[in-house]
Structures are given as C-alpha cells and as structure tokens.
Amino acid sequence: MKLFQPRRNAIKMPASTVVFNVAGYLLLSFFAIICLLPFVFLISASFTSEKAIALSGFSLIPKEFSTDAYRLLFRNPTDILRAYGVSGMITLSGSVVGLFIISMTAYVLSRPYLRYRYQITFYFYFTTLFSGGLLSVYILFVRYLGLKNNYLALILPLLVNVFYLLIMRSFITAIPESIFESAKIDGAGELTIFLRLVLPLSTSALATIGLFLILDYWNDWYHAMLYMSDYKKFPLQYMLYNLLSASEAIARLSRTASISVVEVPSRAVRMAMTVVATGPILLVYPFVQRYFVKGVTLGAVKG
Amino acid sequence: MNNFLMEMKKNRMLYIMLLPAVLLVLLLNYLPMAGIILAFKNFRYNLGIWGSEWAGLRNFRFFFLSGTGWMVTRNTILYNLINLLTTQLLAIIIAIVLNDIRGRLFKKLSQSAIFLPYFISWIIVGVFAYNIFNYESGLLNGALKALGAKPVNVYAEPSLWWLIIPSFNAWKWVGYTSVIYIAAITGIDPECYESADIDGANIFQKTFYITLPSIRTTIIIMLLLSIGRILRGDFQMFYQLVGNNGQLFSATDVIDTFVFRSLVTGGDLSMSSAATFYQSVLCFLIIVLVNGVVRRVDPDSALF
Structure with missing residues (x-):
C-alpha cells in the first residue's frame, strides 16, 4: 500500500x-x-x-x-483642483520630511556603539503604550501652538511614526556593519555615512515606508476636521467629506420639509467626486502593492 | 556623569541626528501626556490647562453616573472582541488558503483584490456603506424591494450595527492582517511539509498539525496587541460609518467617538477628559500586565 x-x-x-x-x-x-x-x-x-x-x-x-456627472464636476473645478493641490503639498512635504527623520533616527538607533540606544528606543516605544489623548493634543495645538488653520497641524501628527521607525531600524541593522566601518576608516563622519551609504542602500525600505507615509497623509481627513475651518485649506478627503455630508443634509432637509430641491449635487456627481478623490490611489495601486506586502511583512517579523 | 559626557562627546554627531525626532516626540507625545490631569480639573478653555480649577473626582462621577461611561465602555470592548475574532479568524483562513492553493494567476489577482481596501480612506468606505444602506436608493433596499420585502431603515435600527460594523472592519483589515500571517507561514521550515508528505499526510492534516501550530506565536502576538487596545475604538471607522447619528449611539458610541464629539460639537469636555484619562491609564495597565504574563510564559513573544 x-x-x-x-x-x-x-x-x-x-x-x-x-x-x-x-x-x-x-x-x-x-x-x-x-x-x-x-x-x-x-x-x-x-x-x-x-x-x-x-x-x-x-x-x-x-x-x-x-459622463454628465464628471462634466458638471469639472465645469467649475477650482475647489477640487485646490484641494488636490493642498493634499499633494501636504503628502509630499510630510512624507519626504518624515522619511528623512525616520531613516536618520533609525540609523542612529541601529548603531551598536551608541551607548543609550535601548533607553532612547524605549523613549520612542513608550508613546505607543501611553498617550495623553485627543483632548490635550488638541488644546496644545490650538491654544498653545496656535496651529488652527495651519498646515503644520496636518503634517506634524503623522510625521514620526514609531512603528515605521522600528521597521526601518531592523532593515538598517541588516546592512553589513563592515561597509560602515570601511567608510569610517576613509574618514567619513556619521552624517556622511547616513547620506551617502545608508540612504542609497535602503531604497527599497525607503520606498516601503514612503508608501505607508504617503497613504497616511493622502487619506487623512481626521486632522483636517479638527484643525481646519478655512474652506480654502481643506485637503481633498476632507473636502469630499464636507461636500458629501452637506449635500446629504440639504437633500434630507428638502425631503422632510418638502421644499423643492435647491441645486443639490446629484447622486451621480457625488459618486464622481468620490472617484476623483480615490483615483490616484487606484491608479498607483498595482505598482505599489509589493511594497505594501514587504512593509507589513517586515513589521510582522519584528512583532 | 563623566561617562555620560564622554559618550556625548564621542557620538556627538549621532545625538545631533537624533534631535529632530526626539524633540518632535517630546512635543507631540510627551507634552500632551501632562494634559491627562484635565480629568481632575474643571476645564475652561480661556483659563487653559493649568489655570482651570481642580474638580477632584467629580468628572469621573458624572461620566459613570450619567450611564454614558458604562455604555461607551461596553460598546468599545464588545466591538473590539467581535472584530478581533472575525478579522483574525478570516485572515488566518485566507492566509492558509492563499499559501497552499494552486494557480499563480488566481492567487495574485485575489490577493490584489483583498489588499485593496487597506488603501482607501474611511471616508470612501463611508460612501460605500451609504450606497448600500441608504433608505431610498441603497442596494439593500433595492434588493429587498425586488424580492417584494419591506425596505429597512438601517440608519434608525441600532441593533443591526452589531453586524454592520464588524463586517466593514473585516472588509478593511483582513487583507492587511492576512499578510502578517502569510509572512509567518512562509517562515515555516519546508522540511516539515516534506516529511509529512512522505508520511502520507493530506493537506488538511498538514494545516492542522504543522501550519497552525507553527504560527501559534504570531496568533498569540496578534491577540495580545488587540487586547492591549481593547479600550480604544477605531475612531475613523465609527465616525464615517455612523456619523453624528444620535439614534444609533446606544449601539455604536465608543469612547473615542464620545470624546471627539464633545470636542467638536461643544459637549461636556470635563466628562470626556475623565473618559480619556480612564482609557489611557487602563490601556497602559492592561498592556503592561499582559506583557508581564507573556514574558513569564514565553519571553520571545513579549513586546518589550
């Protein structure tokens, strides 16, 4: 058998x-x-x-x-284009600066000869265990830092993500130490090593973390809801949310009060708007999917 | 002290490079931690955090005596438990199937579809939910009408949300979570499977006797992480699916939505500062406790 x-x-x-x-x-x-x-x-x-x-x-x-919905939407495109601009600007600056700070910090924390590296790593890690909560952050931003309607209020909260920092650190730790040692013998300082060696050697990790940062910034509406009241400074997602909920409110009102509908954006237009806001993500999705898998996998290995 | 100064001198550049991140975290994370004393104050915006009067435990009394405290706590914990079970279970099943199924193209395509929901914002998911559930033109009522049944007003029916919210949560997170399990499964030594093949084990036996026991650590870590967050609600999900729909609060209000609402709609800030304190401190204690237990049993799985 x-x-x-x-x-x-x-x-x-x-x-x-x-x-x-x-x-x-x-x-x-x-x-x-x-x-x-x-x-x-x-x-x-x-x-x-x-x-x-x-x-x-x-x-x-x-x-x-x-295609009426799209035609209607783009008849007066200034709002949408401006919101696109705001989102693009915040996403670009936030992810570039965030990526730079995260990778620089990760490089430092990966140095075996840095005496306080465990303590400093815990300093970062502790923020994932305990937080002061929404209220105190809000009061800090609005009352003490005066960030209401300031783009910094959208950029700062997502800039240093401890989870990404740990993923990046474990990636840099995997680069053979001998590369750095020989650069040191040639007289390179730490900053030079970081800029000239670490950054070029970690392009795929940078792409991975960069993708997550870009997604965080592009999809963020929450901080805009908290800190932005100036319509002209709304990022795309929050603009979309406002248009959707405002038109829904008007529609509901006109239904219950049985007034004739006052120029309520039609349902098709709302859907077209949603497509326009999601478009960039759907377009790049096929190309970035593998970085997504890589990032989650690296994070999973670390636990 | 001398050691400290020498270290600062030796690695001066490294510490300078750390500064931006250290200062940002100090400002954005550590400074607000002091703000949890608000829970013991009668907060008045114009007086600031330090200027406001002390209130003792009054805020906590209000929070719990009004019934809100228990309701939002119960909702937060129950949703987290349901979401934990559904999402993790589905993710494990999908990871195992994706790993063992034949047909590369099918695997790739279905994977792409399953990961997609992670990439979009909750605003868009809210639009999806509205397309399905809205009373006049939603897909659900369209289908019900076509079947000759009575349409349902989902947005006035709290009990239905115990089903809807976990479904959307799973929809959004199963792809992401399954990648974590796929990574764990890929790490299993192929020799285990080869020797099982020689012994004539079938695919189900291999799943139950090799795959599942091998990813046990990952499963435990995922459970621990979720338990550590059991008092935190996914604000963006609840807010986009439910919004400020007061009719549903009895079944959908979680601590995070309660706090947020009090901030933007001018609700009771004292009560929500008590809620914040209670959430932060309890969450922290739970994590430390759980991690301590894990450290005893299996030091490798401990988080810190």
Missing part, C-alpha cells in the same frame, strides 16, 4: 487536495469579489445618468451611460 501511494500522488491529486482547492477557490473568489464590488458600483454609478439612478438605484453596469 505504502509503496504505491507516492506514485499515485504523482499522477493525480489526492481527493483532499481537490476538496481544499475547490473550497479555497470559492472562498477567495467570494472574498475578493466582496472587496472589489463596492468600487465597481461606485465607478458605475458615477457614469450613470441621474435619471437612471433615481428610477432604479445603483447597478453593476451603468443602465444609462453618461
């Missing part, structure tokens, strides 16, 4: 493997579809005529194809 088993395996999958694969395909397909479906509905709705949505609700494929 045992003698024949491997041979049979080589020709044909055992029943249990077939069962596993069939069940696996079903489960993964189901979950993948659930993950994708909302995006499909969103894009489809943004290309559907308002009449078709009002008549029969959302559908998988546009019932009546129309």
